[in-house]
Amino acid sequence: MWRYALKEGGRWALALAGAFLIAVGISALSVAKGGYGPALAQRLLAFLRLDFGTSALSGQSAIRELAAHGPTTANLIAFGALIALALGVPLGLLLGTGAVRRATAPLIQIVSAAPVFCAGLALAYAARHIGFQESAAVFRALLLPSITVGLAGTAAVQVALRRAASQAQDSPFRVGLRRMGLTAIEIERVYVVPQIFAGLLSSLGEVMLALLSAAVVSEWVFKCPGIADLFVKSIALHDWNMAALILFVFAALTATAEFIGRIAARLLVRAAS
């Protein structure tokens, strides 16, 4: 286990280092008038001193801007993740079985083809015509964006679970356990379910990427002043320091989710076996 954790820790550190270098490369665009090479060296030294520069939009330090906008995005992703788990886990488990999957496949394929911004606009339209948006400001501020992000996460969660369920279905250990005298329910409960959830945990990076991607669009559609919205504005106005820091945060979040997920998956499988 320790060897595995060290290997995964190394991969995580390399991913963070890569994200750091990308951020330095983008940030160097802000001071590249005297040539990109010297600008790169200057920004690399500054980043190593944890000086992420100032936002060209507000004149404040990029870190302070990030801290100001961060909670909105964090809330959005946290609520989105809750919705993704609440919907994605039962959906993934249900769709793991053949008959239900065949019946629902066309509908889910159609829903999966909808880009996030279309889903966001459709939700806003539905909320307005049901009368929710006028009655509660919280719908516009948090619930609708969270549902949009959550739906994108739901797709990622149910795919990860279904993939794991299909792998567990074909595992040779089932036959061996049955020959040892275990009942089908015991095999499912003690061995298969942990395998399936370990599959979900291994795909945590993918789920995080889906949530972050959806957060960018959702914040724009619903005018939430989070860091994803800030990224779009920073890019539009060539505020490279801000854009670099946000990209670093997003890449670091994905890499960290992947690292934690893989370790947790390994622990879960070990605990079950």
Next chain:
Amino acid sequence: MSIWRRILTTAGWSGLGVIAVAALLSEFLARNALGAVHAGPSLSPPSEQFPFGTDFLGRDLFSETLYGLSATVAQAGEAAVLAVLAGGLLGFVTAHLPRPSGAVLRWAIGTFAAIPPLLLAILVIAATTRGFAGLAAGLAAAPLAFVRAFDRARGENRSSHAAYARATGISASALLNRDLAYEFRDTFLPTVARALAAVAIILSTMSFLGFGAVPPHRDLGLMIAAAKGSYMQAWWTAAFPALALMAFVLLARLAAGLDEGERP
């Protein structure tokens, strides 16, 4: 591949063929010229005269959706080719490089795969110009395609047939050529379709956010963005371009053989 999956894949490619023909013939099929204003009353609902209705400038939405679909398909085609070459093919070849150089490239490009492709595309556009939307979407979709192709090829490279081939003195380049031929035969079309679905979503979202198509050349994303102010009262202004976009993405997903909910 099951018969059901085969039918869906065939349906996907047939549908993409129909969309490609409609996009090519958009000038003939459209009832009005591109961007022709006051073709009808403003915000007229779908009717016999205007099957998709009109927008706030009185443009015929049927014609505009056809032009928008044509622009989206053309750009998505370019971007998908780039994503397949810079992602899939490069990933496959990199997996056959000596271990240190392959691992360094996998790490470098894999780092980009941890960033949402939409943000990468927007970044490329900001560093270049909005005319390069296709290039930006292709480059943004490439890291994920690279990682998938690299991991698949690395697995094949470690398989028993590769070990036997090396043991019998077959050179690395001959093995690469052989694997490439099989890769092309087995996964080229699904990879292209997958890339089409991915870049169509990236391109339309970029245009929706204001980083993609430049007016008067409106793609579906820009049409939906333009409808933001009117769609609450006139649903058809956003619904038909969105349905056209969804149909294109759905057919590309089916052609790629993607599972329900799977990311392209």
